[in-house]
């Protein structure tokens with residue numbers, strides 16, 4: 720069985736806005752900026768138990784400024800969401816939880 724995923728989405732931890740942009744590159748850091756209040760933060764994932772096999776990445780793939788997180792298990796940035804808002808790594812199938820770290824107000 721396969722599961723189609725959609726782009727990863729998360730909200731600003733300070734104001735709750737969904738206008739969140741990835742401002743760096745995966746080789747550097749995961750700094751994001753909020754388009755509403757200017758806060759910066761980095762998403763961090765952790766396995767919450769369970770593996771989902773056959774995850775199909777979104778089409779089209781997210782753009783460079785779309786919210787991005789790295790898989791806690793395999794470091795892949797192919798981290799997406801399923802229709803039920805489960806966050807999953809399309810590379811290794813690990814089901815992930817996400818939290819915001821390094822939060823700084825704008």
Ligand SMILES: [Zn+2]
Nearest residue numbers: 731734753756
């Ligand atoms: Zn904000």
Ligand SMILES: [Zn+2]
Nearest residue numbers: 790793808811
């Ligand atoms: Zn992974």
